[in-house]
Amino acid sequence: MTTGYITHPDFLKHEMGSHHPECPERIQAINDQLIRSGVDRLLHHLDAPLATEDQLELVHSPDHVSFVRERSPESGYFMLDGDTIMNPHTYRVALRAAGAAIAGVDAVMKGEVENVFCAVRPPGHHAEPTRSMGFCLFDNVAIAARYAMETYGIERVAIIDFDVHHGNGTEAAFFNDSNVLMCSFFQHPFYPYSGLDHASNMVNVPLPASTRGDVVRSIVEERWLPALRNFEPELVIISAGFDAHREDDLGQMGLVEDDYAWITKRLKEIAIDYAQGRIVSCLEGGYNLSALGRSVVAHVKALADI
Ligand SMILES: [Zn+2]
Numbered sequence: 001m002t003t004g005y006i007t008h009p010d011f012l013k014h015e016m017g018s019h020h021p022e023c024p025e026r027i028q029a030i031n032d033q034l035i036r037s038g039v040d041r042l043l044h045h046l047d048a049p050l051a052t053e054d055q056l057e058l059v060h061s062p063d064h065v066s067f068v069r070e071r072s073p074e075s076g077y078f079m080l081d082g083d084t085i086m087n088p089h090t091y092r093v094a095l096r097a098a099g100a101a102i103a104g105v106d107a108v109m110k111g112e113v114e115n116v117f118c119a120v121r122p123p124g125h126h127a128e129p130t131r132s133m134g135f136c137l138f139d140n141v142a143i144a145a146r147y148a149m150e151t152y153g154i155e156r157v158a159i160i161d162f163d164v165h166h167g168n169g170t171e172a173a174f175f176n177d178s179n180v181l182m183c184s185f186f187q188h189p190f191y192p193y194s195g196l197d198h199a200s201n202m203v204n205v206p207l208p209a210s211t212r213g214d215v216v217r218s219i220v221e222e223r224w225l226p227a228l229r230n231f232e233p234e235l236v237i238i239s240a241g242f243d244a245h246r247e248d249d250l251g252q253m254g255l256v257e258d259d260y261a262w263i264t265k266r267l268k269e270i271a272i273d274y275a276q277g278r279i280v281s282c283l284e285g286g287y288n289l290s291a292l293g294r295s296v297v298a299h300v301k302a303l304a305d306i
Contacts, residue, residue, distance in 0.1 A: 003304035004116035005043035006100045013089035021287040022135040030119045033293030048100035058146035059173050064130045080132045094137040101144035104280040109152045115279035115303045123284040125167035125239045141239050142173040158233035163241020163284045164251030166195035181231040183224040203227045209252035213259035228270045236271045236279045242286030242295040250287045257298035264302035
């Protein structure tokens with residue numbers, strides 16, 4: 001069984017101004033490193049279709065979807081919030097990002113690939129059911145999780161979020177939802193200042209700035225893995241943000257590529273034991289272009305056992 005890779009040239013068309021860290025070059029940096037490392041040619045490349053608005057509405061309110069669509073500018077920019085900006089391509093690109101995550105679910109559920117990495121933008125995990133924020137328009141992983149339940153009858157989805165920022169959008173979509181177990185760590189106190197509310201299905205671990213990989217690994221072993229084994233997920237979805245890397249200036253944590261590889265291997269063990277190996281991993285943050293590309297290579301190598 002192989003590892004799938006989903007990306008699309010459209011992901012280069014959404015841009016939010018010349019100094020915005022969530023930039024098209026992030027996708028190019030990932031592609032460059034995958035090719036340079038020799039990993040790219042071992043992956044099964046899959047297309048990223050457009051999601052339908054009905055699919056967005058598995059998670060988002062119809063009012064939110066039409067609000068975003070109607071704000072799409074014919075030229076220039078529209079600011080959804082202080083750092084979430086639309087250009088004329090953005091709406092369609094956001095549909096494709098969600099569509100990539102959905103295509104990832106289809107590919108693993110149909111057994112075309114064992115697991116899949118989706119190099120998408122805009123990211124999704126800050127987008128709440130009724131609000132875009134934090135570079136995110138629609139919550140790609142939440143939509144993928146709901147799609148897997150609706151289309152394939154999956155009853156238990158684990159969503160793992162290792163971005164340096166808390167995935168408030170995903171939490172809002174599934175708060176106290178027994179069909180989903182969400183495991184995350186995040187820098188705290190830090191944007192978006194959420195993740196501290198108790199819910200039966202949230203394993204949130206706030207961590208101080210400067211936390212390094214050894215501490216994160218013990219958190220994974222002591223907090224995530226027992227909860228995941230108890231939950232027995234049928235599908236594992238990853239919000240794969242790489243901004244907890246020590247070279248990333250948008251966070252102040254101290255992970256390195258080996259930590260992402262280690263975490264991915266542990267998640268792969270869970271997926272093999274309970275979910276027939278099925279993992280759909282979607283890019284979230286990661287803003288130092290070199291560290292991002294290297295970290296994705298480490299993550300994908302672990303997914304692919306190479
Ligand atoms: Zn982030």
